[in-house]
Amino acid sequence: MLLFFAILAFVLDQLFSSRAAYIHVGAAIGTVMVANVFFVIIPGQRELVAALRDDRQPDPEPGRNALLRSRHNNYLTLPVLFTMISSHFPSTYGNDYGWAVLIALGLVGVGVRHYFNVRHIAPRSIWMLPVAFAALVAVMLYTAPRHADHEPVARVPDSHVAIILRERCISCHAPRPTQPAFSAPPAGLSFESLDTVIAHARRIYVSAVATNTMPLGNLTGMTEEERVLLGLWLETKIEETQ
Structure with missing residues (x-):
């Protein structure tokens, strides 16, 4: 089953954006978990109850299947x-290998669940926790946003950044967004004032420059040149506010 979800993550990442792939993989996992309960676990319980009611020996097969699917659901929880x-x-789905990051984090979750499942019958399995923690730290370091190296350039004027924000961001990040998908600015952030942008410079840098996950789906067509200019301006503002 883990192999199936790993392949699914890779395929969906090729078909959609990584952000959409993550959501679809989650929906697939949730669907499998619900199906396990509805088609296997509950019928198995009903068979047991019916056997007790009829004073007969219950068929062990539905119970075995229900136990197996319950374990599947247990491991898929995290x-x-x-x-x-x-x-x-x-920084996870915005990574160039977002599908691999998702698989790695999924395996970390499975490892943690496995430890809690067997800790009472296999005390020596404690090694799973530091291994899972080390893997999690490795993923965090790998996906951590990094400042890009740029050739020295003149200071980016505020007016240039204001144009980029107006053309690429304010359709969503405005008190009254013109983007039909939003009735209010996402995360409550309106970029009509540069002071607001400066106050959230780090968050904006991660989303719009380091991971290229904003604008959402790049619906407004932000170019790489604009991202570089925005990144240089944000880096300057971050340094000034430190």
Whole structure:
């Protein structure tokens, strides 16, 4: 099953944006978990109850299948929880190998669940936790946003950045967005004032420059040149506010 979800993550990442792939993988995992409960676990329980009611020996096969599917759901708990909140971590799906990051984090979750499942019968399995923690730290370091190296350039004027924001960002990040998908600015951030942009410079840098996850789906067509200019300006503002 893990191999299936790994292949699914890779395929969906090729078909859609990584952010969409994460959501679709989460939906697939959730669907499998629900199907396990509805088609296997509940019928297995009903068979047991019916056998007790009829005073007969219950068929062990439905119980075995239900136990197996319950274990599947148990191991899938942390991976599906991560996909539910993954949109808050653009450094994961914004990575060039977002599908591999998702697989790695899924395996970390499975490893943690396995430890808690066997800790009472296999105390020596404690080694799984530091291994999972080390893997998690490795993923965090690998996906950490990095400042790009640029050739020395003149200071980017505020007026240039204001134009970029107006053309690429303010359709969503405005008190009254013109983008039909939003009735209010995402995250409550309006970029009509440069002071607001400067106050959230680090967050904007991660989303719009380091991971290229904003604008959402690049619907407004922000160019690489604009990202570089915005990044240089944001880096300057971050340094000035330190």
